[in-house]
Amino acid sequence: MPGIQEVFDGTTHKSPEHTQIELEHQSSYDRDRDELARLGKKQVLKRNFGFMSMLGFSCTIMVTWEGMLVLFLAGYQNGGPAGLIYGFLFVWVGTLCVFTTLGELASMAPTSGGQYYWVAMLAPPSSRRFLSYITGWLNVIGWQAFLASGAYLCATIIQGLIVLNYPEYNAQRWHGTLLLWSVICVAVLVNTVIVSLLPKLECVILIIHVLGFFAVMIPLVYMAPHGSAKDVFTLFVNGGGWQTTGLSFFVGLYGNVFAFLGTDAAIHMSEEITNASTNVPRSMLVSVLLNGTLGFAMLVAVLFCSGDITAEAIIETPTGYPFIAIFVQATQSVGGSTGMAVVIVSLGICATIAFLASASRMTWAFARDRGLPMWRYLSKVEPRSSIPLVSILTTVTISCLLALINIGSDVAFNGVISLTINGLYSSYLLAAGLLLWRRCTGSISLPTTYESNPKIVTEGEAVSAQGTINLTWGPFRFPGPLGIAINIVGCLYMLIIVFFSFWPPTREVDAATMNYSVLVTGFWILFSIVYYFAYAKRIYKGPLMEI
Numbered sequence: 001m002p003g004i005q006e007v008f009d010g011t012t013h014k015s016p017e018h019t020q021i022e023l024e025h026q027s028s029y030d031r032d033r034d035e036l037a038r039l040g041k042k043q044v045l046k047r048n049f050g051f052m053s054m055l056g057f058s059c060t061i062m063v064t065w066e067g068m069l070v071l072f073l074a075g076y077q078n079g080g081p082a083g084l085i086y087g088f089l090f091v092w093v094g095t096l097c098v099f100t101t102l103g104e105l106a107s108m109a110p111t112s113g114g115q116y117y118w119v120a121m122l123a124p125p126s127s128r129r130f131l132s133y134i135t136g137w138l139n140v141i142g143w144q145a146f147l148a149s150g151a152y153l154c155a156t157i158i159q160g161l162i163v164l165n166y167p168e169y170n171a172q173r174w175h176g177t178l179l180l181w182s183v184i185c186v187a188v189l190v191n192t193v194i195v196s197l198l199p200k201l202e203c204v205i206l207i208i209h210v211l212g213f214f215a216v217m218i219p220l221v222y223m224a225p226h227g228s229a230k231d232v233f234t235l236f237v238n239g240g241g242w243q244t245t246g247l248s249f250f251v252g253l254y255g256n257v258f259a260f261l262g263t264d265a266a267i268h269m270s271e272e273i274t275n276a277s278t279n280v281p282r283s284m285l286v287s288v289l290l291n292g293t294l295g296f297a298m299l300v301a302v303l304f305c306s307g308d309i310t311a312e313a314i315i316e317t318p319t320g321y322p323f324i325a326i327f328v329q330a331t332q333s334v335g336g337s338t339g340m341a342v343v344i345v346s347l348g349i350c351a352t353i354a355f356l357a358s359a360s361r362m363t364w365a366f367a368r369d370r371g372l373p374m375w376r377y378l379s380k381v382e383p384r385s386s387i388p389l390v391s392i393l394t395t396v397t398i399s400c401l402l403a404l405i406n407i408g409s410d411v412a413f414n415g416v417i418s419l420t421i422n423g424l425y426s427s428y429l430l431a432a433g434l435l436l437w438r439r440c441t442g443s444i445s446l447p448t449t450y451e452s453n454p455k456i457v458t459e460g461e462a463v464s465a466q467g468t469i470n471l472t473w474g475p476f477r478f479p480g481p482l483g484i485a486i487n488i489v490g491c492l493y494m495l496i497i498v499f500f501s502f503w504p505p506t507r508e509v510d511a512a513t514m515n516y517s518v519l520v521t522g523f524w525i526l527f528s529i530v531y532y533f534a535y536a537k538r539i540y541k542g543p544l545m546e547i
Contacts, residue, residue, distance in 0.1 A: 142423025
């Protein structure tokens with residue numbers, strides 16, 4: 001296409017003094033537009049988000065305290081009360097390290113492409129294009145699975161509440177699929193018809209997210225009988241029959257991991273937030289700290305308030321969700337328990353709205369760089385609303401098709417849920433690992449002017465004598481040994497999570513307990529590689545310069 005080329009150029013022809021004078025007269029929009037231009041991209045989406053609205057977006061897409069309750073069973077079966085407590089702290093610290101590192105990358109290059117763009121920016125020239133391509137596919141399929149997973153959890157909670165209120169109801173998997181489609185329809189409505197209100201809506205949801213925490217926490221703690229601190233902090237459970245309790249602990253981590261998933265949503269909205277190079281990393285870290293605090297408080301409360309319920313009753317509850325059984329035991333009221341659970345499912349539906357927004361932006365960004373089939377259509381932006389309408393509708397179609405798997409087998413659909421962790425964390429790991437290599441080799445320089453942010457260049461353009469790209473830190477970073485330590489801890493944590501995300505919940509495996517994420521993830525990686533060498537290698541050149 002004429003006028004499009006690869007770019008990674010960090011050169012400038014203006015003096016620092018002249019640049020500073022210009023900055024003082026630039027609006028925030030102008031700075032964001034120019035920063036995006038230095039990354040080779042046109043400003044085509046509207047920057048409607050500020051820090052608070054993006055904080056709301058990040059917090060509500062993570063729904064940590066809600067997600068911890070929804071996936072309570074995973075950690076309780078493998079780990080028990082103590083395993084849940086220490087597993088949550090382990091995941092919280094690991095997540096902070098991961099998104100501190102990704103925040104540094106987002107500050108260097110705030111683009112909706114996120115991980116695949118950074119991999120292209122950081123990888124050696126010989127493998128830059130291929131690694132970037134694989135990273136993009138992992139991220140895209142991770143977010144597609146995330147949307148389907150979030151809607152599925154909301155749908156099955158609704159089914160659980162119907163079972164609670166109408167015990168004669170015979171839940172069918174196809175009922176869950178219809179409810180899943182209904183949840184996605186709500187997300188489509190908000191992301192297309194009233195998309196201009198999305199930033200304000202996210203601020204409102206953030207308030208409900210915090211108030212809802214107290215609406216559930218207060219009656220639970222006040223009305224429920226309390227267990228002993230010894231049981232909560234020292235009782236480990238090895239329900240999967242693993243050789244050691246420690247192994248069982250790591251297998252049960254995925255519930256807590258899922259509760260923190262989605263923090264990179266702010267990254268994929270980078271081209272719709274003002275002052276992106278600082279607001280994106282700030283919103284991610286504040287959301288992890290805030291959600292982690294609320295999640296840990298709720299976890300401790302639930303464990304203390306489940307003392308009179310046997311482990312068998314928690315695991316075998318007819319609603320499918322142990323937190324509903326704990327609510328009933330606490331309030332001794334079906335109506336009261338239903339009201340508390342409605343708060344959680346409502347916030348889950350709100351999170352699905354954000355899932356669709358982020359998943360569609362990631363799809364649009366990768367298509368813009370020709371990384372996906374039908375990229376010419378997926379990269380289009382609807383001119384009146386400035387939203388990637390085709391990518392939104394495609395993302396919805398994929399999720400609705402994935403939901404059909406649930407009709408045949410909910411066990412097989414669990415493989416789709418696991419794909420969320422596999423895909424997203426693998427893309428994080430590639431980007432963070434390359435950043436660690438670059439910072440340890442001293443390849444990233446300190447910023448001297450606003451114009452010194454990194455750009456993607458063709459080989460031989462703005463490249464040093466060693467053949468590496470002239471990279472420059474953004475305004476957000478942790479310098480020196482502290483930054484390296486955080487980067488290392490984050491990479492080690494991600495290796496652990498990716499490794500154990502493929503394990504089944506029990507040692508003795510059958511068709512019902514098998515973790516099919518190995519098959520699902522392997523299929524998509526194989527498909528992307530075959531597609532790359534068969535076709536995409538000729539058209540995908542890495543992130544492209546549009547201006």
